[in-house]
Amino acid sequence: MKISVYRYNPDVDQKPRMQTYEVRPVQGMMLRDALLEIKKQDESFAFRHSCGEGVCGSDGVNVNGKNCLACVTPITELAQPIVVRPFPGRPVIRDLVVDMTQFYEQYRAVKPYLIRTDPMPEQEIPQSPEDRDQLDGLYECILCGCCSTACPSFWWNPEKFHGPAALLQAWRFLADTRDQATEERLDALDGPYKLFRCHTIMNCVEVCPKGLNPTRAIGRIKDLMLEKGL
Amino acid sequence: MSRQASGVIAWLTQRVTAVYLAVFMAYLFIHFLVDAPADDQALRAWVAQPMVTAALLIFFPILLSHAWVGIRDVFLDYVKNVGLRMILLALVAFMFLASGLWGFKAIVIAVIKAGMPG
Incomplete structure (x- = not known):
């Protein structure tokens, strides 16, 4: 099985190139396993990975034109080459x-943590099961960046x-x-750029390895803006 | 343009105007397909019907505000240079203003002439 990977070391290379490796497929092989095989053949090849089971979100790559997590993508599902x-x-x-700094800065910008104005209770802040259900489909994000x-x-x-990733989290805390x-979060999201550059292209929904729907979350934020604004 | 108007209001404007455009343009399409005015005079008579006149007078500002949000989105996405973006937006603004005034004039003239014999 042939795998063509992108190679570029800015310190040495003038420009990027594609390099093809021959990997022997085994049953149940994920793309991450194949990349590890390549790493065995060529130590200079670099990629990020950690948990190997779609939890840490480290090994997001673009395969055959589509972003995915290498560790949960079976190679049998991928068209050759x-x-x-x-x-x-x-x-x-x-x-x-890749450098994900801007991605993390956008995440930081939505203040992805609970903000309380009331004094903190001695113990936990109780929530009804229905209220907790509002967070399903939001809290599962692993910030892989796909x-x-x-x-x-x-x-x-x-x-x-x-x-989409940061806006999904923006809604996760608005929905909590x-x-x-709420008001401060909505005020911070208004203006032409932070939220409203979304044109519901929905690539985010198509590629999310956890099956989440950032486009719907963005729609909910817009709805809430209207509800609070009109 | 205030900060408020640049985000949620712009988005809402585009959504609401889209509804009017969808309904009115469907009517225009069907009308011109089924019962197209035979000549210039018939067209003017059609425009002079009070309901059509009113719908057309609303149509132009709605169409142009819908298009304004859309074209502004395109420039925000693709034109990085702020100076160039300002020039392009100003050009489009003038063009839209002129188009709106021209549309208004055309409707008014049609209504006036439809009222005159011959």
């Missing part, structure tokens, strides 16, 4: 390793548009009944 590239639109540090780096709006304005900063 397999072409593996780094996330589109991100500066390449080396080979498949969605935001597949989003054309994020490609054009990564320094201004929050991107324990959070008390």
Whole structure:
């Protein structure tokens, strides 16, 4: 089985190139296993990975033109020849390793934590099961970055548009009944860039390895803005 | 443009105007397909019907505000240089203003002439 991978070391190479490796497929092989095989053949090849079971979100790559997590993508599902590239639109540090700084800055910008104005209770802040259900489909995000780096709006304005991953988390805290900063959060999201660069292209929904729906979350934020604003 | 108007209001404007455009343009399409005015005079008579006149007078500002949000989105996405974006937006604004005034004039003239014999 042939796998073509993107190779680029900015310190040495003039420009990026594609390099093809021969990997012997085994039953149940995930793309991450195949990349590890390549790493055995060629130690200079670099990619990020950690848990190997779709939890840490480290090994997001672009395979045959679609972003995915290498560790949960069976190679049998991929059309040959397999072409593996780094996330589109991100500066390449080396080979498949990209600089995700802007992605994390956008995440930080939505204040992804509970904000309380009331004094903190002695123990926990109770929540009804129905209120807790509001967070399903939101809290599962592992911040792998597959969605935001597949989003054309994020490609054009990564320094201004929050991107689907951060906006999913923005909604996760707006939807949380324990959070008390709804107005501040909505005010912070208004303006033409942070939220409204989303044109419901829905690449984010298509690529999310956890099956989440950032586009719907963004729609909910817009609905809430209207509800609070009119 | 205030900060408020640049985000949620712009988005809402585009959504609401889209509803009017969808309904009115469907009517225009069907009308011109089924019962197209035979000549210039018939067209003017059609425009002079009070309901059509009113619908057309609303149509132009709605169409242009819908298009304004859309074209502004395109420039925000693709034109990085702020100076160039300002020039492009200003050009489009003038063009839209002129188009709107021209549309208004055309409707008014049609209504006036339809009222005159011959």
